[in-house]
Amino acid sequence: DIQMTQSPSSLSGSVGDRVTITCQASQDISKFLNWYQQKPGKAPKLLIYDASNLETGVPSRFSGSRSGTDFTFTISSLQPEDIATYHCQQYDNLPWTFGQGTKVEIK
């Protein structure tokens, strides 16, 4: 199975901060990496697909990039409504696997 190592497990930022989360795949997964946002008690929501494509209706402060097997998710200006847990997910190979999640909080 492909292991997705996501870091950090949690972070705290101020409103307006630039926030970065990384996900490293245990092998080449090409561009097949997605990012989801999950607010407390809610279902996940797709934000970014295929490493860098913004899902329709998602604010442009969210972005994703890829460098080899390393993937980066960025919130350019943290907003109070961005408080959530963020998950990466690969779909290059079955079983599709998720990272451990990153909990984002406001200072």
Place this chain on the structure above:
Amino acid sequence: EVQLVESGGGLVQPGGSLRLSCAASGFTFSSYSMNWVRQAPGKGLEWVSYIASRGSAIYYADSVKGRFTISRDNAKHSLYLQMNSLRAEDTAVYYCAGGSDSSGYFVYWGQGTLVTVSS
């Protein structure tokens, strides 16, 4: 408005069975592959099973293979998960999630149903 509504969760004893359902509306259900994804309390997400839009392909995580069966009824816009030989480690919120046959990202999600396996 897209809606996926899961039902059928509850408390079951180890070794028992449960059948989850997911009712879809607001999109062309028969054009989308469907999945079950679960989340144990306080844990991350785990993909469980996939079924293609026409049911032509089915996949399972090793942790549930041989115990769980995914199925769908496109005429009823419904997805199912038959869960047998349940174990304590199957305790989780189960989400149905929809995507395209050609990709593995989940565009539509239900609100989840809690399955608790305990004596």
